[in-house]
Amino acid sequence: MSEEQSQFQNWEQVIVHFFETKMAQSKLYKANDYVKKKQQEIKPEKDSKKKDKLISAKNKKLKELQELRGKAPLTEIREWLNKITDKENKKAPIKESHKISKATHVLKFSHSSAEAASIELKEKSDDLLLTTSSLKKRLVFDLAHNDGALISISRFLGLSLHQTQIVDLINNNEFDFLKAFKANDDEFNNWKEVLKNVVHLAEIKTADKAKQIYFPLTTPSQQISIKDTVYHLITPLFPSSLAEELFLTIDFIKYGEEQKSSKEQAKQEKDKPARYHPNTIINYTNLGIQNFGGEYPRNVSMLNADRGGRAYLFSSQPPTWQSQLKAPVDKESLFDYFSTPSLNNDIHYLREYLLRFERLGLSIKDPTREEWIVSKVQEDNENGFSSIIDEVLFYVGSIQNLRPGWTDIESIKLKDEHQYFLDPYRDDKAFQNQRKTRDWQSVIRHDFAQWLKRKLAGDKQFTPQHEHTRLWQRLFATPLREHCEMIELKPENTAEETQA
Known part of the structure; x- marks a missing residue:
């Protein structure tokens, strides 16, 4: 998911923030987590001495966090980049066979053993159908990988600044975003080489595990070669970007504070004759949940891991049949x-x-x-x-x-x-x-x-x-x-x- 924040002016700030909020093993993350927990303990504390002690501990760790932010680019972030790009270390996360690609549609949703093939939608399609291109705002792109161990790297490549992701910079052979973290040109060149090799442009192709069904749009009387036959794709690839947009929207409505407050007030006032609330209460009926990846949703894609493997499904059931009201003329009562x-x-x-x-x-x-x-x-x-x-x-x-x-x-x-x-x-x-x-x-x-x-x-x-x-x-x-x-x-x- 996008890490773009309006207060960030450069890639160094974006990446430091990523380590502070997403990389659970980093010193930045642990210090930030400690500060947040102490803040939560301070609010309900009524004993003044205990409260002062908590505030002192929080301020001490906050000062340490600020120092870590200044040192991180040339310490733990540089060390992490060296670790993931170490070609001599067999335990390094990135292997020669590993691939990561930017995508709107990911093949591994169809079959967990499928390769990390994917498609990045760029063309506008028919607005009469609900498709990924129907989204009127900028797409949230997924990152497909062929190994769940790459999840942290995929999230790193998905970081965004001014509507540009790191994966886009690498595809365009632009690596200046890494200069703030290098100690010398040798390691910088190694980062470039390894990251360039792991990032692949999405290409249109299919495979047997895609489970796609194509229906020919020609009649038996037409003498057309297989190459020239036109098909209608009945089972398309899973639209991960569209699923993400729906997931974020529905989750906000189901669990957002505004909706929770409105629903709670409506529940409390259900017996009153006149009820009013300035906000609209929204409910999705017959909403289904489909899970991808089992216990390891990160094996499918980056966005699937962020969603916990869940995707919402709208009901496609036909309307409930309601018989037409008929005048009772054929019986006595x-x-x-x-x-x-x-x-x-x-x-x-x-x-x-x-x-x-x-x-x-x-x-x-x-x-x-x-x-x-x-x-x-x-x-x-x-x-x-x-x-x-x-x-x-x-x-x-x-x-x-x-x-x-x-x-x-x-x-x-x-x-x-x-x-x-x-x-x-x-x-x-x-x-x-x-x-x-x-x-x-x-x-x-x-x-x-x-x-x-x-x-x-x-x-x-x-x-x-x-x-x-x-x-x-x-x-x-x-x-x-x-x-x-x-x-x-x-x-x-x-x-x-x-x-x-």
Whole structure:
């Protein structure tokens, strides 16, 4: 990942900062880490003597760190460069066979045993597709290597200053960035030679381990040589640069302080009627994670190591199928059509609730207990009954928003009382007169109770009684009446506007 910082004026500062923050074995890193830990210990410390002691220790190490920064170019950084480029040392990280190349697409994501082949995207492609070139800002380039032991060197080559990486300088045969660290020309020339040999320009080629699938775009009747055949690449190389951009964006949204604060506030205020937060809360649904490299993600590439081998995947599932709402014209009762994915669970909860009464000897047949049972069912939102009522009335509301007059067909089998309930805006004087004068709500209550009774009887452990049917009618009466009152207050043209 890029180490470019706006405060850095030259390569010496960039590389010193790299050793201080990324090279865990360096003296710079250890001193900087000590200072940060002491700073964390100082903040919560309340004992003044202990706090003064911590501050003194931090300041002492900070002074040492500042001295190390001045000495590092000609000491440990120079020593590290000599170590990695020592051609006589068989344990040196860089071998003659080692290769590192700058890339946007890396072959080793397709197969861990593949060579470190890679492609560096430079040309703009079709904006109609989401590709690496779709990124509107400067790409974050990956570095592909054929040995995980090269990870520190790849990170070094990936350092950036003024939008130029060290790997670019080496490819352009520009080595002045190393002059601040040399003690003599001999070691400087050796650094140049070894680094030049290990850095390779990415080239377009494939291999059997790339797992790529090419589909010919010619017909059997065309007599074209294999060389001239045009193919469509169905399985392209893994876009590491695009994956990095997505990873950084999603990680910031999932774990950034601003989003964490917004989500925490929303969680605390979830029960308040009016909630507001100046920041937008973003969630990625059905987000997948693919891992590359197993226990050794550094064997794949530099960016893969920095991501811990993880890459986010957006869901490509097709939309969930939702059946079109159909007018209930082929059966006598609206309840014969009603079904939702959660209905069975709600029925189960209600059945268990009633069985609990039976086990406690609280018979619904006892008139003296009826009022108590009614109040318990109404008050307890966990028994499933209130959810059943809500789902029924939601379904009814959806039907009532269909085009007015949908019941005015000869072939309709729906009861008249159900028509009055479900088609309240039908433009028919005779229909509306009947709707206003007949007691159709009692039929709806009765049919609801019979439907619920059949649903509850689906389990052999529970046998609904006549008293249960009367109970459901009574409990449904108030929600039904309130719903119908709202319908009467609703302007008659609302349903037509909904359809338009």
